Amino acid sequence: MKKTWIQKRDSDKKGQLKVLDKKFADMPExxxxxxxxxxxxxxxxxxxxxxxxxxxxxxxxxxxxxxEAEMTCPVTTAIFLRxxxxxxxxxxxxxxxxxxxxxxxxxxxxxxxxxxxxxxAPTFIQEQRxxxxx
Numbered sequence: 559m560k561k562t563w564i565q566k567r568d569s570d571k572k573g574q575l576k577v578l579d580k581k582f583a584d585m586p587e588x589x590x591x592x593x594x595x596x597x598x599x600x601x602x603x604x605x606x607x608x609x610x611x612x613x614x615x616x617x618x619x620x621x622x623x624x625x626e627a628e629m630t631c632p633v634t635t636a637i638f639l640r641x642x643x644x645x646x647x648x649x650x651x652x653x654x655x656x657x658x659x660x661x662x663x664x665x666x667x668x669x670x671x672x673x674x675x676x677x678x679a680p681t682f683i684q685e686q687r688x689x690x691x692x
């Protein structure tokens with residue numbers, strides 16, 4: 559049976575620190591790269607104060623600093639941001655209130671590629687951002 563987004567988010571995987579043996583994305587060889595988990599991304603989203611927007615690049619830098627790395631993996635960060643976002647949408651569909659789920663719209667912009675993949679219309683993200691003055 560296929561896992562739900564909530565199950566994917568809540569897996570017991572641990573974050574990892576890796577030293578790159580070659581250049582990867584925007585990181586040079588030898589860079590200490592942090593690989594987050596969906597739970598770590600979810601916790602970060604929940605830590606963003608109401609009415610505050612955070613760029614994806616800032617989230618990557620913040621997670622790296624917290625985890626004693628130079629940068630956070632851009633590929634897994636995007637994947638896990640989607641997992642956390644979809645899990646929040648599942649929770650909303652199950653009856654949770656907007657203030658009880660991870661506020662992914664504080665990082666995900668309505669015009670982003672990720673927003674186009676989510677199981678919500680970009681207007682949902684626009685509405686949430688507008689309610690918070692973003």
